[in-house]
Amino acid sequence: VTTYERLIVERRGVVGWIVNDRPERLNAYDDRMRHEFRAAYLQHDADPEVEVLVHAANGRAFQVGVDVADLAVTDGTARFEREMADFDLGLTGWHVGVTKPVVVAINGMCAGGGLHWVADGDIVIAASDAVFVDPHVSVGQVSAIEAVGLARRAPFEAVMRMCLVGSHERIDARRARQLGLVSEVVDPPGELHARAQALAELVASNDPHVVREAKRRLWDRQEAPA
Amino acid sequence: MALVGRHERISATRALELGMLSQVVEPDALRDTAQDLAEKIALNSPTAMAHTKRAIWGALEQGLTDACKAGASELVAMWGHPDQVEGPRAFAEKREPDWTPRA
Numbered sequence: 001v002t003t004y005e006r007l008i009v010e011r012r013g014v015v016g017w018i019v020n021d022r023p024e025r026l027n028a029y030d031d032r033m034r035h036e037f038r039a040a041y042l043q044h045d046a047d048p049e050v051e052v053l054v055h056a057a058n059g060r061a062f063q064v065g066v067d068v069a070d071l072a073v074t075d076g077t078a079r080f081e082r083e084m085a086d087f088d089l090g091l092t093g094w095h096v097g098v099t100k101p102v103v104v105a106i107n108g109m110c111a112g113g114g115l116h117w118v119a120d121g122d123i124v125i126a127a128s129d130a131v132f133v134d135p136h137v138s139v140g141q142v143s144a145i146e147a148v149g150l151a152r153r154a155p156f157e158a159v160m161r162m163c164l165v166g167s168h169e170r171i172d173a174r175r176a177r178q179l180g181l182v183s184e185v186v187d188p189p190g191e192l193h194a195r196a197q198a199l200a201e202l203v204a205s206n207d208p209h210v211v212r213e214a215k216r217r218l219w220d221r222q223e224a225p226a
Numbered sequence: 227m228a229l230v231g232r233h234e235r236i237s238a239t240r241a242l243e244l245g246m247l248s249q250v251v252e253p254d255a256l257r258d259t260a261q262d263l264a265e266k267i268a269l270n271s272p273t274a275m276a277h278t279k280r281a282i283w284g285a286l287e288q289g290l291t292d293a294c295k296a297g298a299s300e301l302v303a304m305w306g307h308p309d310q311v312e313g314p315r316a317f318a319e320k321r322e323p324d325w326t327p328r329a
Binding site: 068081084085087136137138139140141142143144145147148149151152154155156157158159160161163164165166168169178179180219222223224225226 | 243244245246247248263266267269270271273274275277278279281282284285286287288289290291292293294295296297298300301302303304305307309310311312313314316317323325
């Protein structure tokens with residue numbers, strides 16, 4: 001059993017919650033947190049009491065990608081590079097093969113690597129204070145994995161613009177909903193977690209085998225060229 | 227649009243709704259807006275943008291997992307490039323980055 005230091009991992013009824021809980025670093029992930037994402041998703045997927053997962057965050061950001069300060073001082077760099085080269089990232093439910101539905105609830109800043117969860121969530125909702133930005137190219141980095149996933153589920157031009165303009169523009173929650181990056185905007189923002197729980201319970205009220213089969217087929221469709 | 231041919235038109239507003247384009251401006255402001263947008267883009271690492279653009283176009287050519295693996299290769303291809311160090315350093319020092327011109 002994993003002891004979590006960077007996430008809150010708990011069950012609320014039939015809903016398995018993963019909450020980014022490193023607000024002082026805007027939930028940027030260090031090596032420890034990377035390990036915990038994989039463990040938390042697999043734990044809920046294996047838990048017979050859990051029907052649906054919710055991934056949310058504490059603080060003023062959902063997530064802002066990798067913690068560059070941590071990469072510089074730990075052996076996390078070597079592991080990060082190996083996992084990227086092998087494309088075994090272990091960050092999202094899609095990365096680790098979760099079969100149950102995953103609801104992602106975005107609050108505040110969602111930047112760079114934080115977009116992995118927008119790209120990979122089965123259902124993505126946002127608080128009205130959410131903003132989406134991909135600063136990779138503004139700091140000399142390639143935006144590839146998150147951008148590829150987003151380009152297959154949102155209008156192509158919008159994703160390309162976000163990735164090429166970098167830190168010099170942001171997409172707000174209202175535009176994110178127009179684009180289909182998220183399916184619902186929750187206002188006031190403080191209602192986000194309650195709405196995510198309610199939505200997850202709605203999904204959980206459906207036949208779990210049918211729901212998982214629908215999820216599997218829709219993601220399988222993504223494996224064909226666009 | 228393709229099947230109706232010249233018998234129907236899509237307005238700029240509808241094109242924005244559909245995500246065919248991302249911004250609608252007054253006709254007189256179009257060129258200045260395009261210049262401003264291009265200048266913002268020009269602030270970014272040219273090499274990082276080239277790899278990013280190739281990765282994202284690749285998303286249409288392949289299935290998701292294959293496209294992500296190809297994207298990972300674009301990302302790995304940038305490792306060791308001076309812009310990867312210059313970007314975070316300039317950000318930390320609160321100055322404009324001095325990018326290496328594209329080879």
